[in-house]
Amino acid sequence: MSSERMTHLRRLEAESIFIMREVAAEFRNPVMLYSIGKDSAVMLHLAAKAFYPAPPPFPLMHIDTTWKFREMIAFRDAMAARLGFKLLVHTNQDGLAKGINPFDHGSSLYTHVMKTEALKEALTLHGFDAAFGGARRDEEKSRAKERVFSFRTANHGWDPKSQRPELWNLYNARVRPGESIRVFPLSNWTELDIWQYILAENIPIVPLYLAADRPVVERDGQLIMVDDARLPLAPGEVPQMKRVRFRTLGCYPLTAAIESDADTLEAIVGEMLLARTSERAGRLIDHDEAASMEKKKREGYF
């Protein structure tokens, strides 16, 4: 089977495995960021393949904002144990003590403190020189511009105007102490590729991706799930049971559900083929301001 005759999914799989092996071989102390979403699920699955029969030679790390869906946390612990990964969980304790939350402080400040700052803190704490993320280039315009090996300064900042040239599959992994590389092994995958691969390889995913009756409130045309008692309800606002699912998963107050009857993987893919909005439309943080993703990435967001 040649690369010309390999199907696109097998080509993508081989490319991701190559990238992961380069990182394991070239970096002193790599880590794989685990967001518990579908892209992370694929990334973990590929890591298990890349180093078989050995276990993956790096730990998983989850940045826990304490506002994840409860189902996600349970799923996270089960997956790490199943695939033999060491799991690190990090929360910005300072932010937690100050009670930073998406309601009182706004999604922008909240994301900055509990995700971006927490991530930077964790990377510095453990001295990681490479961190895998599951981002894809088809997600968003500034992501489409990013290298597979994306250089970060000692302050974890990204300078999109002076990225290292990246030719062929010859990735430049060289950094000075304190500097690091964010690595995106799923760069060339699309959302459809991800679902198709999950289906083909029978990869476990968080049940929130499948439709079920869940309590939601409607705000600005977006359906927000009431995952626990911390979601403040406006006067007269009453959670309603609706048949919903999520196209993308983040912190529950910042991730909108869609109404859906798709309760199998196949049904999800079928629904996606008819979709008229992109998956990031369900991410409330991207709407904060123009070029918001680029800005967050410059500051160290994944």
Added chain:
Amino acid sequence: MNEAIAPVSTADYLARHEAKGLLRFLTCGSVDDGKSTLIGRLLYDTKLLFEDQLATLAADSRKHGTAGDDLDFALLVDGLAAEREQGITIDVAYRFFATERRKFIVADTPGHEQYTRNMATGASNSDVAVILVDARKGILTQTRRHSFIVSLLGLKDVVLAVNKIDLMDYSQSVFDQIVADYRAFAAEFGFRTLVPIPISARHGDNVIGRSANTPWYDGPSLLDHLDTLEVESGAMTRPFRLPVQWVNRPNLNFRGFSGTVASGTVRVGETVVIAGSGATSRVASIVTADGELPHAGAGQAVTLTLEDEIDASRGDVIAAADARPDVSDQFAAHLIWMHEDSLLPGRPYLMKIGTRTVVMSVTEIKHRIDVNSFQKLAAKTLALNDVAVVNIATHDPIALDRFTEIPQTGAFIVIDRMTNQTVGAGMVDFGLRRATNVHWQALDVSKASRSGLKLQKPAVLWFTGLSGAGKSTIANLVEKRLNALGRHTYLLDGDNVRHGLNKDLGFTDADRVENIRRVAEVAGLMVDAGLIVLVSFISPFRAERQMARERLETGEFVEIFVDTPLEVAEERDVKGLYKRARAGLIQNFTGIDSPYEPPLDPEITIESGALAAEAAAEHIFAFLLDKGYLS
């Protein structure tokens, strides 16, 4: 992707989708030729834009757009804030779309000369190049440059998209003239297919379907062509190569070599060779997480186990035993320079080829190639975006193939050792000679026996600092002191050596590198002779001082930074050189119009402003005694 799926089940759709092949192409050409607009048009017409993306596009078009009341498709791909504000493309963007037959990954690359390295980045992973030309402007320098780089990077299939044909009244003669001009200079590029298409990215003519506005054109639309073009890289039929990425050793019973097959095929039982050592063995198994395979081919990520316990590690190339790669430490190559800091022959850089990273230097620039006339020009250095044919020497022998034969093991990148920036991309032309044919002559008298007679540990005391810092004065005092004690020394002084050995060198960056390379070699030979060598050279660049250090064994190189502030050295101005440099009578004077890079971690620092020369010499002498150089 939104073709009517109602009559077909999702399972059927997925089955069809899964069987699709993948084609990667780039759009390139000069600024404002409409590359981003074309990609936006392809995404729009293949119905890959979602409602929220269209809403954003409409808003962006009103704010930044250049298409009047129409949608400005370029804003779909120019994803960086700086790009949208300036209306230019700075870096390559990757976009995705699909037809019934194929999935496509498009690299939209910048047209500005300044960002050529980003264009090369996009081209290196593409199968096909779509080169745009503005019908109003015809062939420009950037059209030639991009076409040249596309051919250098080994792309064989090219589309010449003559864009904005609507603005030339869909004129056939305009189109024909541009095509003729293009063919005239592209003839020697060796493209397998060259398909010219008249298009209007803005209005969609001949992009998805054939346009009624160009009845004289009877070729395919752009998308039809990309959909049906057969790109066969031939990687399967070439000799087997697998650069080892990672040695997989989960337990004592398993030792596998993980890597992606770069070219050819391999079967269980076949004889393979570790290219560097020449050790051979047979393939015992081809392991993947999905089970063992009887054979594997180019593009597949696998883990090989071998029948014999032979030594191989990351960076080695496992190859077909009957068609081995060259193993050489000198080779000729085409080089594209990608950094604002010029390439300096003789300066050590890192190169990464396959999974191997080695120290290398350019020993000779054979010629630079003018991207407009394609003439061969003489060059002493290479500037940003220069393309040249060079000879390269590596520190250790490496396995390599001709890029035109096996691109995966003939391509390399160049990395600056100080900044870690990727500064160049190269393609191996051929090995210059087999390193195995050049042996070191074994000599019976060793460095240790020579220095043992002299009761000293040989070393280089490398004095670096500004002109007039006091290097030579201090070095002279140290040598006098050693000589009086019966030690065997030699002092290499910058000015003196330039009267003889380095008489042919000037003070450009390139000549300074060569100056230091020669002195480092001479000092190295003298250390081999058992001497304590004092080198007093400005030696302004860290990279070359590091080269000198690495020429020697650990402990043999003592870097002495004579740290005199520029004001003090200029105030002294013993030779009157600063005055002349300030007056513009001397060019490239260190500290004035040429940089000095102070050592980051020298063995000894002399703050010459504070310390008299005698005290400094005494300090150095004490160091030598203390560290056991004078037994």
